[in-house]
Amino acid sequence: KIILVSICVAFLAAKWTAPTFDADSLRGAKVLVTGASTGIGEQLAYHYARFGAKIVITARREKVLQQVAEKCLSLGAQKAFYIAADMASESDTDRVVDFALEKLGSLDYLVLNHIGSSRFGMWDGDVEHTRWLMKVNFFSYIQMAWKALASLEQSKGSLVVVSSLLGKMSSPFVAPYTSTKSALNGFFGSLRYELAMKKSNVSISVCTLGLIDTDSAMEKVRGVTNVPAYPATDAALNIIITGATRQPELFYPWFTYFIAITKDWFPSLTDYIILNSYDYIP
Numbered sequence: 001k002i003i004l005v006s007i008c009v010a011f012l013a014a015k016w017t018a019p020t021f022d023a024d025s026l027r028g029a030k031v032l033v034t035g036a037s038t039g040i041g042e043q044l045a046y047h048y049a050r051f052g053a054k055i056v057i058t059a060r061r062e063k064v065l066q067q068v069a070e071k072c073l074s075l076g077a078q079k080a081f082y083i084a085a086d087m088a089s090e091s092d093t094d095r096v097v098d099f100a101l102e103k104l105g106s107l108d109y110l111v112l113n114h115i116g117s118s119r120f121g122m123w124d125g126d127v128e129h130t131r132w133l134m135k136v137n138f139f140s141y142i143q144m145a146w147k148a149l150a151s152l153e154q155s156k157g158s159l160v161v162v163s164s165l166l167g168k169m170s171s172p173f174v175a176p177y178t179s180t181k182s183a184l185n186g187f188f189g190s191l192r193y194e195l196a197m198k199k200s201n202v203s204i205s206v207c208t209l210g211l212i213d214t215d216s217a218m219e220k221v222r223g224v225t226n227v228p229a230y231p232a233t234d235a236a237l238n239i240i241i242t243g244a245t246r247q248p249e250l251f252y253p254w255f256t257y258f259i260a261i262t263k264d265w266f267p268s269l270t271d272y273i274i275l276n277s278y279d280y281i282p
């Protein structure tokens with residue numbers, strides 16, 4: 001009981017002492033959002049637009065990006081550019097950051113959100129797919145972060161990394177995906193310490209999300225689990241606030257924080273819950 005009360009107090013204290021979000025701080029902010037053609041990335045773009053930011057969005061599908069950029073302008077974005085790119089390609093990742101710097105002049109926020117498509121199912125030994133997914137979900141993130149760092153340093157900017165509860169704990173059917181998210185958490189956790197040691201101006205926010213109701217996520221889990229899904233638009237707003245207030249971490253929805261710590265403190269309970277959360281017939 002004492003442990004649980006202490007955790008709750010620590011969680012609430014962190015919430016209460018978090019800096020207040022100033023929406024005006026995003027007016028004119030220069031933002032690059034990846035994976036913005038659909039899902040959470042699209043919602044991120046619309047929120048930034050409503051706050052009056054200048055944005056560059058990227059993903060692979062140019063036509064869809066064009067429509068999202070047009071909607072961003074109609075919602076209030078001061079500027080909205082798009083660039084089609086494949087994050088599996090090293091030259092494309094560099095090209096996107098160069099494009100954003102050229103169009104916006106500098107960057108205040110780099111929001112890394114994209115993911116490659118990965119099957120929801122038992123690990124079938126496909127190492128090549130995992131290698132490719134690491135390129136898209138991990139290596140492109142660290143390459144873009146490095147390329148944007150000098151500009152973020154000058155603008156006292158923020159690096160926002162969209163991760164997952166599956167970067168904090170394992171679960172069946174997602175071995176390649178969970179590997180990429182664990183890698184992100186490890187890498188950016190380490191980089192955050194190094195930037196602090198260098199007295200850098202750049203903040204890093206790692207966002208731990210639970211199940212969110214995007215089409216791609218719902219398609220995968222339908223009929224397999226009844227874990228509740230949370231709205232993408234609300235997840236996106238929380239990600240933006242976390243970056244703007246320079247918080248090191250976001251847990252959305254809030255209970256993902258408790259799930260993440262429960263797995264270390266009560267591993268048998270976690271195993272029981274996970275194994276009973278899926279309908280699987282061998």
Ligand code: NDP
Pocket residue numbers: 034035036037038039040041058059060061064085086087088112113114115116117136162163164165209210211212213214215216217
């Ligand atoms: P979606 O699948 O809806 O969107 C993925 C985005 O990435 C799309 O814009 C897609 O556009 C783009 N993309 C896919 N492949 C590539 C590629 N090779 N190169 C460049 N862009 C690519 O994802 P979600 O919105 O559901 O997830 C967004 C983030 O939130 C991810 O980091 C995910 O891990 C995290 N998250 C999501 C959860 C959920 O339940 N939805 C739960 C926990 C975390 P295009 O096809 O045009 O390239």
